[in-house]
Amino acid sequence: MGIPVGISACVLGEKVRFDGGHKRNRFVAEDLSEYFDFRAVCPEMAIGMPVPRPVIRLQDNGIEVRLVDSKDDSIDHTEKMKAFADAIIPSFEWLRGYVVCAKSPSCGMERVKLYLKNGNSVPGGSVGIYTQQLMESMPWLPVEEDGRLCDPVLRENFIFRVYALDDLYRSVEGGITRDKIIKFHSRYKLCLMAHHQASYRELGRLVSKIHEWDDLVEFFLTYRQQFMDALKKRASRKNNTNVLMHIQGYFKRDLDKQQKAELRDVIMRYREGLLPLVAPLTLINHHLTVNPDEYLSQQAYLAPYPEKLLLRYSL
Incomplete structure (x- = not known):
């Protein structure tokens, strides 16, 4: 289905x-x-x-x-x-x-x-x-x-939000628990950073206080609304660049000088509008395959929807 x-x-x-x-x-x-x-x-x-x-x-x-x-x-x-x-x-x-x-x-x-x-x-x-x-x-x-939906930015944002909401619901199947919410939020930290920095911080504070909530259904409804509001704000090239540079830091011990320079160059060319978002992400996913990182590999930002949709080729 x-x-x-x-x-x-x-x-x-x-x-x-x-x-x-x-x-x-x-x-x-x-x-x-x-x-x-x-x-x-x-x-x-x-x-x-x-x-x-x-x-x-x-x-x-x-x-x-x-x-x-x-x-x-x-x-x-x-x-x-x-x-x-x-x-x-x-x-x-x-x-x-x-x-x-x-x-x-x-x-x-x-x-x-x-x-x-x-x-x-x-x-x-x-x-x-x-x-x-x-x-x-x-x-x-x-x-x-x-x-x-003919606009590539609006198209990507809508489809991404659909997949994110679906992921949220699937993440709490069988019952809402604090652990499920925390794990889900952790996987979307980079997405939130790319879409809206202020919402990223606000949601972080909300989740950090989840243990103070007795009613987890009420917490889920509050989190769902704030999370979807944040994703509705379209990710900017500037914010995406910041996230890409943040990801780059995870490879500082794994990449040699030439590889670091190559990744930095691709990110900067994306920032300048010379390359689509898929270019630096492809290189990052390659490095992640060679140098696995548990936190990065779980981040929805790297693969939020089927690659076959080609949504990031126009961003």
Whole structure:
């Protein structure tokens, strides 16, 4: 079984859009399907709307945002959509991520066109009714739009977060214990350093006080939220360089002068944007094979997801 991930049905290729078409995303439908077990949902069909169907849109009536028919705003689907979201979201507790359809008034994640009653649009737009409830109910869940997955940085960050959340859940299978949490956190220290230094320190302090918590479920929920918030901050080239140089220090007794110079040169060329992240990591993994280190070999940073996805070739 692949990693369970929710998805807008049209993004997977199902012909459920208002015009009877779809918005199939090739990368999602072909490449990610090899690793993810998608649960497809079309909220609009789920509340009884047909295919094809009248166009709907978000409208600000001065009090709140409503989901209405684009030609007759007296036809309002808001309450049905919210009721559907309330009913289905509890069953998503096992999901590790969600891919939504961009610009959709029900599923869009950001900058969905928002209209006033006079027909003018609101700058910045809004969030689809369904996706807004999803993100509010499950703020730790990685959510990304199909269109944004074309950006290599956003694509890598989303997939990394999905794998990290899956790893977290797998790490506590059979019951949450302090030892399991500590071991998991230890494996993600370098990832946290690369994504957000302040969160790395905050989470370190949280885990160091785990023995003061009587309720481990409450601790897990707190840790999960802070951990996923930290990973949502995209790793910068500067932070990655700092982590790579930190890793380099583990080989100071194992590498000769020429090997150290070579590794330093590759890291610096990455920092300058001349090489992708995969270049220094490939060299580091080679040295780790020749000179094993138990701490480094367990670090998720070195292999956070399948290499076949080629995510670090564009970073």
